[in-house]
Amino acid sequence: MNAVVVEESPVSLAAAGTGGPRAVAALARFEGRRLLTSAPVVFLFVVYVAWTVWRTRSSWDGFPALQDADRATQGGPLLVGFGVLLSANFAALRDRRRGTEEWFGTLVLPWGRRTAAHLLALLPVVLLTAVCVAAQFTWEALKPGAVGHGSPAELLVGPLTVLLLGAAGVLLARLVASVWAAPLLGVLYLFVAVLGTAPSGGTGGTAWLSPVVSTSGNSPIPSELLGRPAAWHALYLAGVALCLAFLAVLVAARGRGVSAKAGLAVALAMALTGGVAQSRGDSAELLAARERASVSPEKEQRCVTRDGSTYCAFEEWVPRAADWAGVVGRVRSLAGDPASDRTLLVRQRIEARYGLDSDSAIPAATRRNQVTVGTAWGGNRVPEFSAAVAGVLVAGSEAAAAELCDGRMVTVMWLAVGWEDDPMGTLRRVRLDDSVEGSAVVLAPTDPLSMTAGQTEVVRRLLEKDRDGVAAKVRAHWDELTSPGVTTARAAELLGVPGPEKADSCEE
Numbered sequence: 001m002n003a004v005v006v007e008e009s010p011v012s013l014a015a016a017g018t019g020g021p022r023a024v025a026a027l028a029r030f031e032g033r034r035l036l037t038s039a040p041v042v043f044l045f046v047v048y049v050a051w052t053v054w055r056t057r058s059s060w061d062g063f064p065a066l067q068d069a070d071r072a073t074q075g076g077p078l079l080v081g082f083g084v085l086l087s088a089n090f091a092a093l094r095d096r097r098r099g100t101e102e103w104f105g106t107l108v109l110p111w112g113r114r115t116a117a118h119l120l121a122l123l124p125v126v127l128l129t130a131v132c133v134a135a136q137f138t139w140e141a142l143k144p145g146a147v148g149h150g151s152p153a154e155l156l157v158g159p160l161t162v163l164l165l166g167a168a169g170v171l172l173a174r175l176v177a178s179v180w181a182a183p184l185l186g187v188l189y190l191f192v193a194v195l196g197t198a199p200s201g202g203t204g205g206t207a208w209l210s211p212v213v214s215t216s217g218n219s220p221i222p223s224e225l226l227g228r229p230a231a232w233h234a235l236y237l238a239g240v241a242l243c244l245a246f247l248a249v250l251v252a253a254r255g256r257g258v259s260a261k262a263g264l265a266v267a268l269a270m271a272l273t274g275g276v277a278q279s280r281g282d283s284a285e286l287l288a289a290r291e292r293a294s295v296s297p298e299k300e301q302r303c304v305t306r307d308g309s310t311y312c313a314f315e316e317w318v319p320r321a322a323d324w325a326g327v328v329g330r331v332r333s334l335a336g337d338p339a340s341d342r343t344l345l346v347r348q349r350i351e352a353r354y355g356l357d358s359d360s361a362i363p364a365a366t367r368r369n370q371v372t373v374g375t376a377w378g379g380n381r382v383p384e385f386s387a388a389v390a391g392v393l394v395a396g397s398e399a400a401a402a403e404l405c406d407g408r409m410v411t412v413m414w415l416a417v418g419w420e421d422d423p424m425g426t427l428r429r430v431r432l433d434d435s436v437e438g439s440a441v442v443l444a445p446t447d448p449l450s451m452t453a454g455q456t457e458v459v460r461r462l463l464e465k466d467r468d469g470v471a472a473k474v475r476a477h478w479d480e481l482t483s484p485g486v487t488t489a490r491a492a493e494l495l496g497v498p499g500p501e502k503a504d505s506c507e508e
Helices: 010-018 021-036 039-056 076-092 111-120 122-141 152-175 181-194 205-209 230-252 258-278 284-295 315-334 381-395 398-402 408-417 423-430 453-463 467-476 488-495
Strands: 302-306 309-313 345-348 370-373 440-442 449-451
Touching (some): 021 111, 076 181, 111 152, 302 315, 381 398, 408 488
Parallel strands (some): 345 370
């Protein structure tokens, strides 16, 4: 029988002989590359990036509030996290699946350190997720219409979620020697989350035990009124992820290892500290600040003057005064004297008393020449604001405009959409039912306006005519067009278009 002598290089012998950090790092680099190129991770990363790019191109109509944009980065990494959970679990079970566990047991690198290498292998995919999150937020922040301030702690949630799910996959491999355990865990989590029984969607109590705590309010609010314990939540997620990681090492090492035990104790303290701090709920000071901002916004706002009108907004939205002034100027340019030179007070108003998930309506302002503008902008928010401006120019106040039931609505709606490049399309979008026929509710920042079928007919005919010609007639007959009680038929006659085919009535 012939014997084969294999000579080991001094480098490999030194690395293997120690079985220490260098060997762990070498295995971690190898497993990290395999994890990044595994099918589930690659596929879900492609889906995540494609979804992010598709969504971010038109998110918030190009006018994001960064205190909302940072939270929008948290959902996508959940996809990547599930792929990492599966792949990390399969990698940690590879030796058992292939029947090579006995061979690995003869190496000087113990099972506990091999487990630590699998955990360190999670770092590249976590860092790649962090790069994607940073790129998404930077894209939002560089949009010309961006306002507000993002939170670094909110941006950490996505990468920490990936780390947590990856650590859960490794721990599961050390507890259950089955490749079906991780998929079943992922399906269970999705099942619970979809059915709405997971502790998410709120802002207090057990809601913050979930990795991602979303809020669904449509209107942004100032950063200082959010009240989200983002930093404590990030600490909690980091603590839970490290707890799972150190538990995996301890299970693999059969409870041995002073460093792992000390690390578990520190991680547990982090998780408990963050978990308790994040569940305290809204403070009395925060509730009082939300009350002031909702009831007495003038005490919290800064005002600027543009073209004779005053624009008052919360500090983060003051840069948008130029956009609002542009709409006011275009609407006034179509109005007759003295409305074309009327000084308006445009005030930003919010309803923050009922939390971030609230979509409570804002009542119409009763003060003359005051127009309400919200915290959202772009898209349909522009014609809605334009309708409010036109209503105030014609009726005197938002409250009066909301009660209009006569031919003055023809003038209001022509002023609101007549200056647009696509006035008919804008008319469709600003109406609740997306129609240009029949009666409809017209959306506004506060109480909506209403159009009858006859008024809609007349406005549609006006929009088909030359804008300058109609504007000249509006200016010439402004006093009668804005007089209470003027009929739709009379408004049509003054503006040179056929009147409604049927008798006009607000009781349609």
